[in-house]
Amino acid sequence: xxYEKIHLETDEKVLKVVRKHWFxxxxxxxxxxxxxxxxxxxxxxxxxxPPEFIPTHxxxxxxxxxxxxxxxxxxxxxxxxxxxxxxxxxxxxxVITDRRIIVIDQIAFFNRKVSSFRLERLQDIKYSIDGLxxxxxxxxxxxxxxAGMGENSFKTTGLPDxxxxxxxxxxxxxxxxxxxxxxxxxxx
Amino acid sequence: MDLDIQNxxxxxxxxxxxxxVAFLYVLFSAILYYHWNEYSVxxxxxxxxxxxxxxxxxxxxxxxxxxxxxx
Numbered sequence: 001x002x003y004e005k006i007h008l009e010t011d012e013k014v015l016k017v018v019r020k021h022w023f024x025x026x027x028x029x030x031x032x033x034x035x036x037x038x039x040x041x042x043x044x045x046x047x048x049x050p051p052e053f054i055p056t057h058x059x060x061x062x063x064x065x066x067x068x069x070x071x072x073x074x075x076x077x078x079x080x081x082x083x084x085x086x087x088x089x090x091x092x093x094x095v096i097t098d099r100r101i102i103v104i105d106q107i108a109f110f111n112r113k114v115s116s117f118r119l120e121r122l123q124d125i126k127y128s129i130d131g132l133x134x135x136x137x138x139x140x141x142x143x144x145x146x147a148g149m150g151e152n153s154f155k156t157t158g159l160p161d162x163x164x165x166x167x168x169x170x171x172x173x174x175x176x177x178x179x180x181x182x183x184x185x186x187x188x
Numbered sequence: 189m190d191l192d193i194q195n196x197x198x199x200x201x202x203x204x205x206x207x208x209v210a211f212l213y214v215l216f217s218a219i220l221y222y223h224w225n226e227y228s229v230x231x232x233x234x235x236x237x238x239x240x241x242x243x244x245x246x247x248x249x250x251x252x253x254x255x256x257x258x259x
Contacts, residue, residue, distance in 0.1 A: 017229065069202065069255040073209060076248045080216055083241050087220060090237075091227045106227070109219050 009099060016168055018094040020158040021139035025089045032082035039071045084109070094142075094156065094165075098172055101144060103154045115154055119176040121146040125169050127162035142166065199259050206256045213249055217241075 008014070091106035101122070105113040122144060129140035140162040144154045159165060221238060228234040 065255045065258045066202070069206075069252055069259070072248045072251045072255070073205075076209070076213065076245060076252075079241075079245055079248070080213075083220060083237070084216075086237065087223055090233065091223065093229075095229075104227075109223060112227070 008097065013098045014095060015098055015172055016094075016096045016165070018096070018159055018165060020089060020092060020156075021137060021160040023133065023137050023139060024158040025086070028085045028089065029082055032078050032085060035078040035081065036075065039074055092156075094159070096165075096169060096172060099176060101154075101169065103144075103156065105156070117144070117146045117154070119169075119173045120180060121148060122169070122173050123147050125166050125173075127159075127166050129162065138162075144169070199256075202259050203256055206252055209252065210249060213245070217245075 088106050088108065091104065091112075093104050095102040095104070098119075100116055100118045103113075103115045105115075107113065124143075124145040126143045126145075127140050128143075129135055129138070134140055139158050139160050141155060141157045142159050142162050142165055146152045146154075220241065224234045224238055
């Protein structure tokens with residue numbers, strides 16, 4: 001499991017695990033749902049269609065195995081798409097501990113980006129809520145800026161309650177800095 | 189040797205399509221299983237997701253297989 005892979009330090013506590021807002025997954029799964037109900041929609045259209053538009057020379061019974069094969073194939077593809085979306089949603093997360101932040105971007109299967117930075121390196125944490133739905137449902141983009149060379153900015157969109165997340169990270173950073181300051185004073 | 193499309197039996201096409209779908213399904217399932225076992229943080233969610241996935245998809249593959257036998 002992931003926590004063993006991350007190798008949490010001794011006494012390191014996980015403060016919060018954050019995934020994208022439920023609205024994001026619902027929006028993405030809606031496409032798969034539409035795909036799933038398409039055969040039913042076509043069937044409904046055929047039943048309400050005037051009889052003169054339906055070719056009478058085609059015996060549905062003859063083609064029933066083909067129709068069942070095609071519908072089963074369609075459902076399988078829709079379900080696989082749905083599970084792929086769910087997997088990407090669930091494995092994409094922020095893990096906030098009392099020492100660091102681990103940002104995991106599950107972009108696609110075999111395209112995964114894991115970034116970890118220590119709270120004492122955090123320079124700035126910003127959030128933005130953009131749009132009507134995002135404002136009502138309280139989700140937005142969180143950006144974390146760290147000191148140092150290389151990639152020093154982390155951004156994730158669609159995170160729930162970004163204000164609370166910012167507050168948790170800020171408090172954890174303050175506590176960490178205080179701990180390091182006390183530890184340094186004791187050792188001098 | 190040229191392939192005569194006009195006389196190519198429909199049963200063979202459906203059978204080939206089924207083999208292709210079955211291969212894709214096994215490959216996708218293996219990838220999905222690997223990702224959940226390797227990267228998930230909650231074993232209960234992993235178990236529920238994989239159970240639901242196999243319960244909902246295996247019957248569809250079986251139905252497709254039965255239809256291939258009927259056609």
